Amino acid sequence: MSEFANATIVREANIYFDGKVTxxxxxxxxxxxxTLGVMQAGxxxxxxxxxxxxxxxxxxxxxxxxxxxxxxxxxxxxxYYVPANSSFKLKIDKIADYCCSYL
Amino acid sequence: MSEFANATIVREANIYFDGKVTxxxxxxxxxxxxTLGVMQAGxxxxxxxxxxxxxxxxxxxxxxxxxxxxxxxxxxxxxYYVPANSSFKLKIDKIADYCCSYL
Numbered sequence: 001m002s003e004f005a006n007a008t009i010v011r012e013a014n015i016y017f018d019g020k021v022t023x024x025x026x027x028x029x030x031x032x033x034x035t036l037g038v039m040q041a042g043x044x045x046x047x048x049x050x051x052x053x054x055x056x057x058x059x060x061x062x063x064x065x066x067x068x069x070x071x072x073x074x075x076x077x078x079x080y081y082v083p084a085n086s087s088f089k090l091k092i093d094k095i096a097d098y099c100c101s102y103l
Numbered sequence: 104m105s106e107f108a109n110a111t112i113v114r115e116a117n118i119y120f121d122g123k124v125t126x127x128x129x130x131x132x133x134x135x136x137x138t139l140g141v142m143q144a145g146x147x148x149x150x151x152x153x154x155x156x157x158x159x160x161x162x163x164x165x166x167x168x169x170x171x172x173x174x175x176x177x178x179x180x181x182x183y184y185v186p187a188n189s190s191f192k193l194k195i196d197k198i199a200d201y202c203c204s205y206l
Contacts, residue, residue: 019198095122
């Protein structure tokens with residue numbers, strides 16, 4: 001368990017894909033932004049603006065990063081970067097809890 | 104949109120009912136605790152320790168409170184109290200985004 005202190009948390013969830021992906025926005029003291037989210041089982045594609053660091057907190061994410069030919073599976077405790085202004089695909093088998101940092 | 108400032112948020116989600124209900128724990132400066140959660144469609148029953156104030160942020164919750172004979176539906180912007188040391192049942196039709204305050 002870890003936590004973010006002195007943070008501002010937006011109450012309302014961000015809701016995507018009919019609620020199969022939801023997240024909460026967290027703003028840290030240093031001005032950086034993170035989202036803490038949960039993905040239900042399913043296939044998803046997301047676009048990025050900023051570069052993103054995706055940390056898997058629980059479950060697994062199978063990811064196709066831009067420019068890659070192979071899907072990679074990331075388990076709890078693992079993380080990956082997504083380039084700015086790109087898109088990536090995800091397959092979630094059961095559920096994934098994640099922290100996304102906007103870099 | 105509203106937010107909690109100067110708060111601590113636990114990174115890892117609380118996961119219930121195989122992930123159909125998930126929440127994040129938020130601790131406020133005054134020591135009070137809240138959870139921000141999402142319920143997918145389904146039927147649920149929860150036990151309380153503390154008295155709870157449940158605020159519906161998006162979607163709807165249909166609720167059977169302890170000692171009541173009738174289910175009541177609460178929409179976004181509405182709220183209800185659940186007594187301490189009790190249990191309550193919920194039916195979620197699509198999705199519900201909520202804020203639970205432990206009183």
